[in-house]
Amino acid sequence: xxxxxxxxxxxxxxxxxxxxxxxxxxxxxxxxxxxxxxxxxxxxxxxxxxxxxxxxxxxxxxxxxxxxxxxxxxxxxxxxxxxxxxxxxxxxxxxxxxxxxxxxxxxxxxxxxxxxxxxxxxxxxxxxxxxxxxxxxxxxxxxxxxxxxxxxxxxxxxxxxxxxxxxxxxxxxxxxxxxxxxxxxxxxxxxxxxxxxxxxxxxxxxxxxxxxxxxxxxxxxxxxxxxxxxxxxxxxxxxxxxxxxxxxxxxxxxxxxxxxxxxxxxxxxxxxxxxxxxxxxxxxxxxxxxxxxxxxxxxxxxxxxxxxxxxxxxxxxxxxxxxxxxxxxxxxxxxxxxxxxxxxxxxxxxxxxxxxxxxxxxxxxxxxxxxxxxxxxxxxxxxxxxxxxxxxxxxxxxxxxxxxxxxxxxxxxxxxxxxxxxxxxxxxxxxxxxxxxxxxxxxxxxxxxxxxxxxxxxxxxxxxxxxxxxxxxxxx
Amino acid sequence: xxxxxxxxxxxxxxxxxxxxxxxxxxxxxxxxxxxxxxxxxxxxxxxxxxxxxxxxxxxxxxxxxxxxxxxxxxxxxxxxxxxxxxxxxxxxxxxxxxxxxxxxxxxxxxxxxxxxxxxxxxxxxxxxxxxxxxxxxxxxxxxxxxxxxxxxxxxxxxxxxxxxxxxxxxxxxxxxxxxxxxxxxxxxxxxxxxxxxxxxxxxxxxxxxxxxxxxxxxxxxxxxxxxxxxxxxxxxxxxxxxxxxxxxxxxxxxxxxxxxxxxxxxxxxxxxxxxxxxxxxxxxxxxxxxxxxxxxxxxxxxxxxxxxxxxxxxxxxxxxxxxxxxxxxxxxxxxxxxxxxxxxxxxxxxxxxxxxxxxxxxxxxxxxxxxxxxxxxxxxxxxxxxxxxxxxxxxxxxxxxxxxxxxxxxxxxxxxxxxxxxxxxxxxxxxxxxxxxxxxxxxxxxxxxxxxxxxxxxxxxxxxxxxxxxxxxxxx
Numbered sequence: 046x047x048x049x050x051x052x053x054x055x056x057x058x059x060x061x062x063x064x065x066x067x068x069x070x071x072x073x074x075x076x077x078x079x080x081x082x083x084x085x086x087x088x089x090x091x092x093x094x095x096x097x098x099x100x101x102x103x104x105x106x107x108x109x110x111x112x113x114x115x116x117x118x119x120x121x122x123x124x125x126x127x128x129x130x131x132x133x134x135x136x137x138x139x140x141x142x143x144x145x146x147x148x149x150x151x152x153x154x155x156x157x158x159x160x161x162x163x164x165x166x167x168x169x170x171x172x173x174x175x176x177x178x179x180x181x182x183x184x185x186x187x188x189x190x191x192x193x194x195x196x197x198x199x200x201x202x203x204x205x206x207x208x209x210x211x212x213x214x215x216x217x218x219x220x221x222x223x224x225x226x227x228x229x230x231x232x233x234x235x236x237x238x239x240x241x242x243x244x245x246x247x248x249x250x251x252x253x254x255x256x257x258x259x260x261x262x263x264x265x266x267x268x269x270x271x272x273x274x275x276x277x278x279x280x281x282x283x284x285x286x287x288x289x290x291x292x293x294x295x296x297x298x299x300x301x302x303x304x305x306x307x308x309x310x311x312x313x314x315x316x317x318x319x320x321x322x323x324x325x326x327x328x329x330x331x332x333x334x335x336x337x338x339x340x341x342x343x344x345x346x347x348x349x350x351x352x353x354x355x356x357x358x359x360x361x362x363x364x365x366x367x368x369x370x371x372x373x374x375x376x377x378x379x380x381x382x383x384x385x386x387x388x389x390x391x392x393x394x395x396x397x398x399x400x401x402x403x404x405x406x407x408x409x410x411x412x413x414x415x416x417x418x419x420x421x422x423x424x425x426x427x428x429x430x431x432x433x434x435x436x437x438x439x440x441x442x443x444x445x446x447x448x449x450x451x452x453x454x455x456x457x458x459x460x461x462x463x464x465x466x467x468x469x470x471x472x473x474x475x476x477x478x479x480x481x482x483x484x485x486x487x488x489x490x491x492x493x494x495x496x497x498x499x500x501x502x503x504x505x506x507x508x509x510x511x512x513x514x515x516x517x518x519x520x521x
Numbered sequence: 522x523x524x525x526x527x528x529x530x531x532x533x534x535x536x537x538x539x540x541x542x543x544x545x546x547x548x549x550x551x552x553x554x555x556x557x558x559x560x561x562x563x564x565x566x567x568x569x570x571x572x573x574x575x576x577x578x579x580x581x582x583x584x585x586x587x588x589x590x591x592x593x594x595x596x597x598x599x600x601x602x603x604x605x606x607x608x609x610x611x612x613x614x615x616x617x618x619x620x621x622x623x624x625x626x627x628x629x630x631x632x633x634x635x636x637x638x639x640x641x642x643x644x645x646x647x648x649x650x651x652x653x654x655x656x657x658x659x660x661x662x663x664x665x666x667x668x669x670x671x672x673x674x675x676x677x678x679x680x681x682x683x684x685x686x687x688x689x690x691x692x693x694x695x696x697x698x699x700x701x702x703x704x705x706x707x708x709x710x711x712x713x714x715x716x717x718x719x720x721x722x723x724x725x726x727x728x729x730x731x732x733x734x735x736x737x738x739x740x741x742x743x744x745x746x747x748x749x750x751x752x753x754x755x756x757x758x759x760x761x762x763x764x765x766x767x768x769x770x771x772x773x774x775x776x777x778x779x780x781x782x783x784x785x786x787x788x789x790x791x792x793x794x795x796x797x798x799x800x801x802x803x804x805x806x807x808x809x810x811x812x813x814x815x816x817x818x819x820x821x822x823x824x825x826x827x828x829x830x831x832x833x834x835x836x837x838x839x840x841x842x843x844x845x846x847x848x849x850x851x852x853x854x855x856x857x858x859x860x861x862x863x864x865x866x867x868x869x870x871x872x873x874x875x876x877x878x879x880x881x882x883x884x885x886x887x888x889x890x891x892x893x894x895x896x897x898x899x900x901x902x903x904x905x906x907x908x909x910x911x912x913x914x915x916x917x918x919x920x921x922x923x924x925x926x927x928x929x930x931x932x933x934x935x936x937x938x939x940x941x942x943x944x945x946x947x948x949x950x951x952x953x954x955x956x957x958x959x960x961x962x963x964x965x966x967x968x969x970x971x972x973x974x975x976x977x978x979x980x981x982x983x984x985x986x987x988x989x990x991x992x993x994x995x996x997x
Contacts, residue, residue, distance in 0.1 A: 075638055076596055077626070080589035082639055085654065088586045110564045113556035114628070114659055114675050115612075120552055133618045136591075138628065140613040141663035141674075150553070152590070152614065152628070162551055163558055178561065183590055183659065187617035198617075199590050 051381075053320050058264040063193070065314050068381050069323040072193040079191045079198035083307065086382060087194075089331035090310055091201060095181060097233055097329070098203065098305070101225050107177045107205060112159040114183075115150040120158045123283050127157065130250020134186045136198075152185040157251065157276075157302055160206040161284035164298070170289045171210050174298060175218070179205040194311035195268075195521050202306035208298040210290065212277060215299035219275040222303040223256040226271040234309065235326040235434040236260050236316050237442050238270065239465065239516055241490030246474045249302075253277040258305075259489040259516065261442045262315035265463030267489050267518030270312055273303035311521075316438050317406075323383030324405055326434050327427035334363035334423060335379040339372050339391030349390045352400075352419065359420045361427075380405060385430050386423060406430045406437075450501045452483065455517070459484045465518050469501050469511030476506035480517060489516045527857075529796050534740040539669070541790050544857050545799040548669040555667045555674035559783065562858060563670075565807035566786055567677060571657060573709055573805070574679065574781070577701050583653045583681060588635040590659075591626040596634045599759050603633065606726020610663045612674075628661040633727065633752075633778055636682040637760035640774070646765045647686050650774060651694070655681040670787035671744075671997050678782035684774040686766065688753060691775035695751040698779040699732040702747040710785065711802040711910040712736050712792050713918050714746065715941065715992055717966030722950045725778075729753040734781075735965040735992065737918045738791035741939030743965050743994030746788055749779035787997075792914050793882075799859030800881055802910050803903035810839035810899060811855040815848050815867030825866045828876075828895065835896045837903075856881060861906050862899060882906045882913075926977045928959065931993070935960045941994050945977050945987035952982035956993060965992045 050068050052060040066072050071087035083091065099109070115138060122128050135151035153159070164176060181203045191197045205222060209215040223240055230236045239259045248255040252274040260270045280286075281297035290296045317324040327333050334356055338349040349365050356363035366375050372389070379387055389401040395415075402411045404426060413422060445464030449455045455466055463484075470476060470488070480486045497514050504511045526544050528536040542548050547563035559567065575585070591614060598604050611627035629635065640652060657679045667673045681698060685691040699716055706712045715735045724731040728750040736746045756762075757773035766772045793800040803809050810832055814825040825841050832839035842851050848865070855863055865877040871891075878887045880902060889898060921940030925931045931942055939960075946952060946964070956962045973990050980987050 073639070073642070075589055075635060076593055077589040077591050077635075080591065082589065082635075083587040085584035085586045089584070091587075092585065108561035108565070109568065110561045111559040111567075111677065113551055113553040113558065114661065115553050115556065117552055135618065136614045137616040138612045139615045142609045142611065159551060159553075159558075163549070166549070185590065201587065 051320055051322060054263065054318075061320070062314060065318050065323055066193045069383060071310065071314075071323070079188060081193045081197055083201075086331075087310060090313070090325070090329060091307055093329050093331055094233075094309060095203075098225075098229055099181070101229060102179050102203075102205065105177075105221060105225060107179045107207075109180060110178050111180055111182065112153070112156050112163070114153055116153055116156075116158055117148050117150050119148060120162060121151060123158060123161075124251050124280050127251035127280075131155070131186075134188065136185050136187055153182075154184055154186045155302075155304070156180065156182075156204055157206065157280055158284075160302075161280045161286055161300075164208050164281075165284055165286045168208060168286060168288050168298060171291055174208060174210045174288060175214060176208040177205075177218075178207065179203055192311070192521075194307055194314070196308075200307050202304050204302060204304040206300070206302045208281070208286065208300050210288070210298065212299045215277070215301050216275055219256060219273050219301045219303070222301070223258065223273040226258045226273070226303070226305060230258060230260065230270065231435065233326065233328045234313055235328075235431055235438060236270070236312055237435065237439040239490060239492060239496070241492040241496070241516065243272075243490060244474075244477060244488045244515070246477050247488055249274045251276065251279055253279060257490050259465075259518070260312055260316065261445055261465055261518070262312070262521070263441070264315070265445050265519070267465065267520050268308070268312050268315070269489070269520065270309060271303070271305040274301060276300040276302065317434050318383070321377075321408070322381030324434070325383040325385060326431050327385040328431055330362075330383065330385050332362050332364055332382075332384055333427060334361055334386045334388060335375075335384045336363060336365045336388045336390065337372060337375050337379070338365070338367065339389060339394075342392050344395060345390050345392055348395060352388060352390065355419060356423060359424075361420070361423060376403070380408075386426060402426070404430055406433055448498075448500050450505060452479070452505065455480070455486060455505070456483050459486055459519055463519050465489065465516050467498060467500055467514055467516055468505040469503060470513060470515040471504035471507055471509045472512040473504075473507065476504055479506045484519055486517050487520055489518045489520070491515055527796055527798060530739065530794075537796070538790060541794050541799055542669045545859060547786065547790075547799070555664060557669045557673055559677075562807075563786060566789070566801070566805060567783055569805050569807055570709075570785060571679075574701075574705055575657070577705060578655050578679075578681065581653075581697060581701060583655045583683075585656060586654050587656055587658065588629070588632050588639070590629055592629055592632075592634055593624050593626050595624060596638060597627060599634060599637075600727050600756050603727035603756070607631070607662075612661050612663055629658075630660055630662045631778075631780070632656065632658075632680055633682065633756055634760075636778075637756045637762055637776075640684050640757075641760055641762045644684060644762060644764050644774060647767055650684060650686045650764060651690060652684040653681075653694075654683065655679055668787070668997075670783055670790070672784075676783050678780050680778060680780045683777045684757070684762065685776070686764070686774065688775045691753070691777050692751055695732060695749050695777045695779070698777070699734065699749040702734045702749065702779070702781060706734060706736065706746065707911065709802065709804045710789055711804075711907055711914060712746070712788055713911065713915040715966060715968060715972070717968040717972070717992065719748075719966060720950075720953060720964045720991070722953050723964055725750045727752065727755060729755060733966050735941075735994070736788050736792065737921055737941055737994070738788070738997070739917070740791070741921050741995070743941065743996050744784070744788050744791070745965070745996065746785060747779070747781040750777060752776040752778065793910050794859070797853075797884070798857030800910070801859040801861060802907050803861040804907055806838075806859065806861050808838050808840055808858075808860055809903060810837055810862045810864060811851075811860045812839060812841045812864045812866065813848060813851050813855070814841070814843065815865060815870075818868050820871060821866050821868055824871060828864060828866065831895060832899060835900075837896070837899060852879070856884075861903060878902070880906055882909050924974075924976050926981060928955070928981065931956065931962060931981070932959050935962055935995055939995050941965065941992050943974060943976055943990055943992055944981040945979060946989060946991040947980035947983055947985045948988040949980075949983065949985075952980055955982045960995055962993050963996055965994045965996070967991055
């Protein structure tokens, strides 16, 4: 049974995506152009993401704080590359009540400038370092084209901002947080990622360099899913952040920032979901098990309730669906919403001393005896689902990862079977721009040494000697 | 030993408050006028508040979602009283990037209008009701005078918004959430509160009526700490929110909203703290126990670590302070930060088979044998501290609650020994305005019937027959 409200993924991927967002009630529109309402089903995913990531940030020594929403224009202007990158896409507040402001302020697109101003006051000595802070907040970027979760004028994210005594420590932090993201994507979101460094052209406005987490969607389009930036002293100098180092000299500290956003929910959809609706990895699903009684027989209802209680007592987020809808309707609804496991309890099942269990990822149905240890069974099943989602995504990603040595090959790939393309590059921005002419293909990242491959000797664009392998892709 | 960085509370209460905020590193200023940076120590309190309240909201059936930050001017204008109340204090976004917006948008001061627009689409039938939603977010109100946590241009809060089939259900919800707040204030924040209804003059712009939670600060000034509003159909009509009721007729649903904010942190400070710094109820303290080794003897350090591990394993948030600062410095620092319990581990203590324990509220020091069950002891001690803070605050509040039958009495009270004043009122706004001439005294609330007292037969202001008892106070 196909969910008729959802356009098949292979027919029209963009429409399929919008249908999933609508059918699973993840987000909807309002009269605020370019912004979405994140509905309870979508927000609950974000809450789970926050809870897990926040724990990982705290384990690595970070504390949360909260910076103002606004940035005075003069503060934004303090670092030249940064303001050039962000000024064209900020929203400006010009009036408070009926009065025009003396200085207009933008709604934060990111908070490096505010953190630097704060650090300039808070840091005095090397004993104050490192400062390891993070904030969960909303940011605004005035995008022209928007898509729910993938690109919208306002989005929710976390932004870590840290200051260190030495360049080495800051560089280690940049890498540490990149690896936290990689772990989170692979272990929790079940999304395999490629990590590496952005090219000069693609790095964050104002950074020395940017590391990135890149994922491949079902349709072969890449999604930049998280970034970790090393700033060196590029902000600490113009913002006059200084500390007395161990030699009693005044020095500017070394800085990082790193962030991931509600865009991850878009990634979750485009990697795992299918024509029947949302598919969620159990570790991130707000509701893991739906228990559906078939009929209203007291024996059935009591058994359903008992199962819900048993599962909940062992930390599984289970719920019973006792609404008046038909079982078939409930099954479809829970599938659309991406509940990883469904347990059906019917009178026939009970007569046969059994339960029917359906897993969302493969849509297989299993029958198990009532004598089975249900908690262990469900936990193992969820682990299987989690692993299967990752392995399926990885196998697909690998099958959509190509190598190329000519632009014609890239054109063929990006036109007929898009994905990641590994190709050599000379290091010139001009060659990146030439690549962009092929359906907007951009460098995704320069993988780290251990992931580098020697595809050819020369740059795919200009034929000059190649410096490095780059992973290229069409992007969201 | 007094903390010299803190102005004594009885010398200059306002300066004392600012000193606590600064010394305990709860918040600080930036170049964004009227906004504060909530620093990690302050934000951790907010995280604990959120965690507890969010659990209480979910237990009462509410789900979280996220609405856009902006409200188009035409949407804000849809309910007349509402826009009149809020328009003078909103921040206006007029430009996106370099382009002027076709319609300017305000940064949300509250989100009734956005929720109504959403509900108009989401609600069709009585089967869709009730809709019980909440959001945690930032809001902006362009205040002229600001104080950290008490009044600032941007603050963090939660706003619950619900829609119901009948007026009765919505009124029950309004009361239910008021009671959730009361319970949270008294059981977690250890702040005794008076609840009741706001007068017409003081109710929320656009509400049928407003319930409020009112607390009294150490200096006798009242703090409106949370509100719960009943809207009836006042928004659902202009916003054309309709549903098909059980008689198959089109009807407008009945609405509530309710909110509390980071202002509660200001209340926590002004009710419990003292001249040595912050005092926090153990149930809301981010760090409950500080373990301070005296010296660097391995035996001492190991014991300290063992104690931290033991306490943490039983769910108590304990930490060891192994920094190089002197014990006296550490004691003062943990007192300033409001850590409820301090455990000192020194070589002399260990020789005598004992530990020294200090409680933050009374600053008493106790000695206990190492054979004591430490977890039980600390848990009981924290319960004692929690209760003591509540009882102390309640006794003081009661001693600062007066009755009055003449304006001269009110003037005397508000000038020499401010607090809550119970006095009779005729119901006329003119009499409220007359009361306001006495140091800005305002009606705090009309207590519910069971809390009503008969102070006199006539209105304290005009001498006409009284309708009800009102609790009055000077406000933040």
